[in-house]
Amino acid sequence: MHESSPNELDRTLPNGFGAAAIFAAGIGCFSLGVFTVAGDASKSFARHLIFYTPTGPLSGVTTCAIAIWLLTWVLLSLRWRSRDVPLRQVLTIAFVLLGVSLLLTFPPIIDLF
Amino acid sequence: MEITLRSVLTILHGMGFGALFLLAFSGAFFELVRTWQGITTPSSERPVRIYLLVMVVLSWLTVLSGAYIIYPWYRAIAPPGTADLSAYPQLFLKSHPNTIGWHSFGMEWKEHVAWIAPISITMVTAVYFHYGHQLRNHHALRRAILIFVAIAFFAAAVAGFSGAMINKYAPVQGGHIFHLLHGA
Numbered sequence: 001m002h003e004s005s006p007n008e009l010d011r012t013l014p015n016g017f018g019a020a021a022i023f024a025a026g027i028g029c030f031s032l033g034v035f036t037v038a039g040d041a042s043k044s045f046a047r048h049l050i051f052y053t054p055t056g057p058l059s060g061v062t063t064c065a066i067a068i069w070l071l072t073w074v075l076l077s078l079r080w081r082s083r084d085v086p087l088r089q090v091l092t093i094a095f096v097l098l099g100v101s102l103l104l105t106f107p108p109i110i111d112l113f
Numbered sequence: 114m115e116i117t118l119r120s121v122l123t124i125l126h127g128m129g130f131g132a133l134f135l136l137a138f139s140g141a142f143f144e145l146v147r148t149w150q151g152i153t154t155p156s157s158e159r160p161v162r163i164y165l166l167v168m169v170v171l172s173w174l175t176v177l178s179g180a181y182i183i184y185p186w187y188r189a190i191a192p193p194g195t196a197d198l199s200a201y202p203q204l205f206l207k208s209h210p211n212t213i214g215w216h217s218f219g220m221e222w223k224e225h226v227a228w229i230a231p232i233s234i235t236m237v238t239a240v241y242f243h244y245g246h247q248l249r250n251h252h253a254l255r256r257a258i259l260i261f262v263a264i265a266f267f268a269a270a271v272a273g274f275s276g277a278m279i280n281k282y283a284p285v286q287g288g289h290i291f292h293l294l295h296g297a
Contacts, residue, residue, distance in 0.1 A: 013247055018240045018254040025236040025261065029229050036225045054185030062180065062228050069232055087253045094257070098229075098264060105225040107218050 016080030019090045024076055026094030026101075028069025033104025035061040041113040114295075118288030119186055123280060126183050130175040131273050134230070137168045138266045145241070145259060149249045158245045165238040172231035172269070179276075184224065186285045202283035212282050219275040227272035233265035 039046040039057045049060025103109045144161045191201045198205040206216040237258045241248070248255045 012250045013244055015251055015254055017243050018251065018258075021236045021240050021243075022254070022257050022261070025232055028232045032225065032228055032232075052181065054188075055180055056188060058180055058184065058224055061225070062176075065228065066232070073236075091253060091257050095260070098261075101229065102226070102264070105222065105229070107221040110221065 014080075014082060014084045015087050016083045016085050017077060019085045019087055020076035020080045021073060023090050023094045024069055024073035026097035027072045028065055029101035030097035030104075031068040032061065032065035033101035035064050037104050037110055037113050040110050114293045115290050116293060117286050117290050119183075119285045121291070122178070123183050123285045126175060126178040127273065127276050127280065130171050130178060131269065131276070134168060134171040134175055135266070135269050135273055137164070137171065138262070138269075140164060141168060141237075141262060142259075145255070145262065148241075148246055149255050151246075151249055155246055158241075162238075162242060165234070165241055169231070169235050169238050172234050172265075175269075175272075176227050176231055179227065179272075180224070183285060186287065187220070187279075199283075200287055202279070202285055205283045206279070215275075215279050215282055219279055223272045223275035223279075226268045229268040230265040230272070233261040233268070237261055237265070 035049065039049050039061050046057040049057040049064070051063050052059040141164065144164065148158070148161065186202070188203045189201050191198060191204055195201070198208055203216055203220070206212045206220075240254065240258050244251065244254070248258075
């Protein structure tokens with residue numbers, strides 16, 4: 001079995017990969033919230049979100065959110081993975097997006113739109 | 114004693130994938146914190162990676178089986194003039210003021226918020242795979258992924274609770290009937 005040397009243990013990887021993953025997750029969750037509200041507020045938009053008829057608009061809401069999440073993740077990873085990024089700003093935005101997504105998927109909030 | 118195919122698959126979705134995923138959170142919290150305290154070594158990360166990977170698979174199986182197998186049965190449209198709505202859970206819940214909230218609040222919340230769990234736990238697992246024990250050198254990153262684990266737990270718990278209550282008031286039924294025991 002491979003045993004890491006002390007140098008390997010001490011080496012610190014750049015924070016870019018983690019920042020990209022966390023930021024993309026925030027974007028993905030936020031997209032989920034936005035599509036949820038948009039699908040609920042507009043019947044015509046909801047019809048466009050029916051990717052699989054038995055599941056209805058939920059199929060489009062979730063597929064679009066997942067596509068945006070994965071695309072953002074790949075693009076940000078390519079840009080950030082080998083360097084350090086200003087983590088404080090990235091995490092702040094990611095948590096704001098996550099918080100908003102929790103609000104936008106909460107029915108009383110959805111009904112406001 | 115009998116059980117229908119739809120009931121079996123609903124149980125698999127909720128108690129198989131979903132409940133196992135929820136149960137796994139305590140272990141994930143424990144292992145992530147242990148890793149960051151420097152107790153683990155690179156070689157002991159392998160079980161944690163497998164554990165998190167199983168959680169990822171369970172989370173996706175839960176939401177995908179829910180959205181594409183169970184939910185279509187839940188929201189099935191009854192033919193005009195149908196008096197007995199017991200085979201149409203959504204319509205059944207909406208037909209009575211005491212149960213309509215389980216659809217308009219419970220299902221509406223569950224069907225969307227649940228997807229935050231697999232997105233979050235997949236991200237957490239990817240970050241753990243990339244950094245492993247080195248996460249202890251990234252204080253902000255490890256705090257952030259612990260928060261995402263907590264949010265994933267919250268989302269899964271909301272979905273699990275709502276699903277259990279909805280299935281209590283308007284169970285998904287139908288399909289092939291399996292006879293488990295013949296009456297005495």
